[in-house]
Amino acid sequence: MIQAILAEDGVMAMKLGGVLLDQENLNLQVVSDGRGLLGRLNDAPNFFHAVIMNFDLPEIGGSECLTFIKRFHQRITVLVLSDSVEADRLEELEQLGVRKRHVMDRGKPVEEIVTWVGFYLGEMEG
Numbered sequence: 001m002i003q004a005i006l007a008e009d010g011v012m013a014m015k016l017g018g019v020l021l022d023q024e025n026l027n028l029q030v031v032s033d034g035r036g037l038l039g040r041l042n043d044a045p046n047f048f049h050a051v052i053m054n055f056d057l058p059e060i061g062g063s064e065c066l067t068f069i070k071r072f073h074q075r076i077t078v079l080v081l082s083d084s085v086e087a088d089r090l091e092e093l094e095q096l097g098v099r100k101r102h103v104m105d106r107g108k109p110v111e112e113i114v115t116w117v118g119f120y121l122g123e124m125e126g
Contacts, residue, residue: 081113
């Protein structure tokens with residue numbers, strides 16, 4: 001079973017989390033800000049396999065969260081939802097250690113985002 005954290009604002013977390021919670025191979029915990037994300041990771045440093053996060057998180061922003069994750073939790077797969085997928089944002093994320101294929105436009109339909117997340121989480125299983 002894949003252990004994952006969804007770090008997203010309330011509305012998107014309900015939409016996305018509601019669908020992801022139905023996946024039987026996934027145990028999903030939801031947080032609404034960067035502080036909550038990093039707190040969960042630190043409380044159980046070897047428990048989580050993946051993070052699905054909004055790049056524009058409140059309290060502690062995406063770049064700070066990614067820097068921390070890549071420094072202290074290198075084995076975790078990070079999927080980033082971003083309001084911008086322009087070249088400059090993709091370059092910024094790449095410099096933070098996120099592959100371009102692990103970035104999705106946050107404005108896409110929820111079903112498309114769930115399919116994308118499912119694909120990468122499925123890769124982790126086998």
